Amino acid sequence: MSLITVHNLSLFLSGRNIFDQIGFQVNPGDRIGLVGRNGSGKTTLLRLLVGKISPDKGDVRIQKRIGIGYLPQDLQEELSGQILAYVQDSVPGRARLNEALQSVERAVKKAASRSEQTVLAEKLAGIHQDLDQLNSRFPAYDAEKILLGLGFQETQFDKPISTLSGGWKMRAALAALLHQRPDLLLLDEPTNHLDIPSVRWLEKFLKEFSGAMVLVSHDRDFLNRQIERVISFEMEGMRVYGGDYDFYLSARNQEKHGLDAKARNQEQKIKEAKRFVEKFKAKASKARQAQSKIKLIQKETLIRKQIKEKTMKFAFPPVKRSGKEVVSIQGLAKGFGGETLYKDINLTVFRGDRVAIIGPNGCGKTTLLRMVADELKPDEGRIVLGHEVQLGYFAQHHSDMLNPRKTVIEEVYQEVPHESVSFVRGVCGSFLFSGEEVDKPTGVLSGGEKARVALAKLMVNPGNLMVMDEPTNHLDITSADILTDALARYGGTLMFVSHNQAFVNRLANRIWDIRNGEIDAYPGTLYEYYDHLNDVESQVLHREAEKACEEQPEEASGQANVCDRKVQRRERAERRRMVSDSLEPLSARLNEIEEEITRLEAAQGDLEKSLADPEVLGDKDRTVSLMKMYHETKERLQALLLDWEQCQDELDATKKKLGVMEQES
Numbered sequence: 001m002s003l004i005t006v007h008n009l010s011l012f013l014s015g016r017n018i019f020d021q022i023g024f025q026v027n028p029g030d031r032i033g034l035v036g037r038n039g040s041g042k043t044t045l046l047r048l049l050v051g052k053i054s055p056d057k058g059d060v061r062i063q064k065r066i067g068i069g070y071l072p073q074d075l076q077e078e079l080s081g082q083i084l085a086y087v088q089d090s091v092p093g094r095a096r097l098n099e100a101l102q103s104v105e106r107a108v109k110k111a112a113s114r115s116e117q118t119v120l121a122e123k124l125a126g127i128h129q130d131l132d133q134l135n136s137r138f139p140a141y142d143a144e145k146i147l148l149g150l151g152f153q154e155t156q157f158d159k160p161i162s163t164l165s166g167g168w169k170m171r172a173a174l175a176a177l178l179h180q181r182p183d184l185l186l187l188d189e190p191t192n193h194l195d196i197p198s199v200r201w202l203e204k205f206l207k208e209f210s211g212a213m214v215l216v217s218h219d220r221d222f223l224n225r226q227i228e229r230v231i232s233f234e235m236e237g238m239r240v241y242g243g244d245y246d247f248y249l250s251a252r253n254q255e256k257h258g259l260d261a262k263a264r265n266q267e268q269k270i271k272e273a274k275r276f277v278e279k280f281k282a283k284a285s286k287a288r289q290a291q292s293k294i295k296l297i298q299k300e301t302l303i304r305k306q307i308k309e310k311t312m313k314f315a316f317p318p319v320k321r322s323g324k325e326v327v328s329i330q331g332l333a334k335g336f337g338g339e340t341l342y343k344d345i346n347l348t349v350f351r352g353d354r355v356a357i358i359g360p361n362g363c364g365k366t367t368l369l370r371m372v373a374d375e376l377k378p379d380e381g382r383i384v385l386g387h388e389v390q391l392g393y394f395a396q397h398h399s400d401m402l403n404p405r406k407t408v409i410e411e412v413y414q415e416v417p418h419e420s421v422s423f424v425r426g427v428c429g430s431f432l433f434s435g436e437e438v439d440k441p442t443g444v445l446s447g448g449e450k451a452r453v454a455l456a457k458l459m460v461n462p463g464n465l466m467v468m469d470e471p472t473n474h475l476d477i478t479s480a481d482i483l484t485d486a487l488a489r490y491g492g493t494l495m496f497v498s499h500n501q502a503f504v505n506r507l508a509n510r511i512w513d514i515r516n517g518e519i520d521a522y523p524g525t526l527y528e529y530y531d532h533l534n535d536v537e538s539q540v541l542h543r544e545a546e547k548a549c550e551e552q553p554e555e556a557s558g559q560a561n562v563c564d565r566k567v568q569r570r571e572r573a574e575r576r577r578m579v580s581d582s583l584e585p586l587s588a589r590l591n592e593i594e595e596e597i598t599r600l601e602a603a604q605g606d607l608e609k610s611l612a613d614p615e616v617l618g619d620k621d622r623t624v625s626l627m628k629m630y631h632e633t634k635e636r637l638q639a640l641l642l643d644w645e646q647c648q649d650e651l652d653a654t655k656k657k658l659g660v661m662e663q664e665s
Contacts, residue, residue: 002027003066003184003212004049009058011044018044021058022238024231026184030212033223033245036233037309038448038476042216043073046186049214067092067182071174073189079169084157087143090176094134101127138179146175149201150194151360167193167361178205185213191222191499192473195365196358199499200530218477220245221502235309245477250596264625312452312482314430316490319464323387324351326465326493327372331381334367341367342517345381354494356504356526359514365497366396368514369469372495385465392463396470396497398454404443408433411442411453415461424460431456447474455483464492472500501526586651593644600637607633 004026011018018041026032034042047053049060050070062068079086089095104124111117147157150171161172170193177185191199199222206213206226217223223245230241230248241248327349334341341364349355357365370376371383373393385391395401402411413424428438431452442453451474458466466487472480484506487494498504505526513520513529522529607630610616616623 001063002061003030003063005061006049007058007061009048009055009060011041011048011053011055013044019055020237023058024238024240026212026214028183028212029210030214031226031228032212032214033227033230033248034214034216034233035223035230035245035248035477037478038446038474040233042233043188046070046072046188046214046216049186066184067180068184068186069177069180069182070186071170071177071188071190073192075166075169075173079161079172081161082158083152083161083164083172084140084143084147086161086172087147087176087179088138088140091134091138091180094131094138097127097131097134101131138181143175143179146178146205147172149198149205150175151198171198174202178209181209181211183211185209185211185215187213188216189218190215191217191219193361194499195361195363196499196501196504196526197360199501218472218475218480219500219502220477220481221505223477246592254599261629268619268622309478310432312431312455312479314427314456314459314482315486316459316462316492319462319490319492320388320390322351322389322464322493325349325386326351326353326389327386327495328384329381330384332371332378332383333380334364334371334376334378336367340517342514342519343380345519347512347519347521349493349495351493353510354507355496355510355512356508357495357497357512357514358504358526363514365514366469369467369495369497370395373467389465390463392458392461392466394454394458394466394468394471396473399447399450402442402450402453405441407439407441408445408453408456409438412456412460415457419460427456427460430459448476448479451475452479459486462490462492466490466492466494466496468494468496468498470498471496472498472503583651583654586647586654590644590647590651593640593647597637597640597644600633600640604630604633604637 002025006022006024008021008023010020010022034045036042044053048055050068051060081089089098101124104120104127108117108120108124111120144154144157148154152168152171152175161169164172174190190202194202199219203222203225213226215223215226217226225244227244228242230243230245232239232241232248232252234252241251243251325348329345329347332345333343357368359365367376371378373391373395375393375395406414409421409424409428412427413419413421416424425438428434433440433449433452433456442450445453451471455471471483475483480500480503484503487507494507496504496507508526509524511520511522511524511526511529513522522532524532607626610626611623611630616626
């Protein structure tokens with residue numbers, strides 16, 4: 001039975017048709033991703049599902065007695081109580097039982113007779129029993145584990161939640177939802193206020209979550225690993241696809257090519273029919289056929305092609321070559337309010353490095369970037385920029401760096417006053433500001449629009465060292481991918497902070513992990529660094545298991561063997577996890593490539609049949625079009641076969657490295 005059924009739902013907001021008679025179901029165990037450009041209705045749909053707003057037509061049917069947990073992008077309600085108590089009391093029924101307990105305890109103290117005390121004592125025992133059952137289902141240590149996973153410290157558990165910043169309140173709200181274990185989780189950008197370690201923890205938690213989930217996220221990798229179905233909001237309306245986000249993109253692309261081909265064929269048929277009508281409509285012998293052709297044209301339903309959405313289109317210009325050492329950090333120390341963030345840091349950034357700075361919120365990531373950008377001064381030591389280094393800076397507070405009274409075009413133009421107005425207009429157009437939009441004051445823009453203005457300013461004058469703090473905030477997945485592509489082709493050196501795993505992993509070739517007042521510099525991608533951390537964690541677990549066995553007295557002759565078996569079981573479990581983490585992504589990628597090869601080989605066969613058809617060969621335009629499609633398909637097939645070989649080689653090498661036998665894989 002469905003948890004939620006959306007039936008013929010329509011909604012109009014600000015004169016715009018957001019949803020037009022859409023319908024779908026959320027079933028137990030479903031993992032659905034909502035995708036679409038900013039403003040397409042993802043957040044609005046979640047608000048409809050939880051009754052925050054009502055549709056104009058249609059309805060949302062929710063199964064009785066199911067638990068729904070909803071995490072909005074921004075908290076509207078005030079949170080109260082201590083952090084751990086707030087998370088524990090969020091469990092449905094616990095707050096009511098606690099209130100009843102306090103009420104009965106007060107009544108016991110005021111009871112005038114023994115009989116009244118006896119009745120109240122029985123009532124008190126019942127409440128305690130209900131609380132014990134609730135505590136066994138939702139133990140305190142689960143709440144503590146979740147809070148620790150999301151970055152809280154044990155010393156904070158008794159801290160009033162009202163003293164937290166907005167981002168940490170969002171974490172507490174998320175912790176409460178996860179602790180409740182609802183039947184359905186509705187998560188709207190849950191990673192927005194998380195750092196990379198917390199995102200990594202949340203990803204593992206959600207993979208083990210058995211309930212249904214509807215997820216909005218601009219982190220492509222996070223989304224891919226969590227969902228099995230996509231509901232997308234396209235220009236032509238709502239669409240549903242089985243599979244993850246990458247499968248959805250592939251399916252949309254195939255649809256586009258298929259519709260384009262059908263539309264071309266239809267146009268050709270209509271042209272031929274019109275030519276026939278024009279040629280023979282005056283001839284009595286052909287009049288009947290001409291009338292039939294006219295009716296055929298009138299009956300023909302025009303194929304509706306996918307409507308192409310406007311997207312950012314830009315590339316960073318070539319930059320001047322800097323010296324080999326781009327940034328030199330020497331004896332650096334920094335702290336705030338008597339608390340040291342880091343001390344005696346000595347690191348170097350070389351030309352061509354792409355350094356991702358990660359670590360828990362509050363560890364000093366943004367502070368480090370601001371010191372590199374000379375917005376802040378170190379307490380000790382210094383940061384020296386190398387020979388011919390020109391710095392471009394995208395700040396997390398980029399909105400504050402825009403003059404609210406200046407227009408979009410004025411903000412961009414001040415970066416390149418030597419360029420023409422038409423050049424600046426072209427740049428603005430690349431970032432989706434066209435016509436009268438370039439004359440809007442930046443003060444009235446949305447968060448996403450302000451981010452695009454800041455990126456436009458950086459694009460025209462990036463420097464050969466780019467320092468970027470959370471550049472994908474306020475960008476949808478498509479825009480984040482476009483920015484990633486542009487930065488991948490950027491010819492300078494990059495230092496950046498981001499909680500978007502896909503963005504970090506694709507760009508970074510060095511990871512700086514700030515933890516415990518130090519910076520662990522790792523040469524590699526984010527996922528390679530994850531593998532490194534997994535290895536470290538497994539070694540720690542192994543040492544702890546060995547130590548536990550050593551500390552146990554061998555009272556019985558089999559005690560040592562028991563400990564050995566425990567260690568071996570732990571090692572085997574850890575090995576299975578390592579093998580799975582290493583091989584599963586490669587095997588999945590290999591399967592995707594094989595499926596695409598099969599599809600393209602079938603398409604190539606169909607094209608070869610068409611090109612062998614004498615009727616087709618007699619139509620020059622159609623033959624040229626089919627030949628072009630044939631060559632494109634053939635080239636794509638060759639590229640995929642090369643990808644398959646490389647992926648297979650990588651899989652074989654990984655198996656060999658891990659010592660995995662063929663039968664085990």
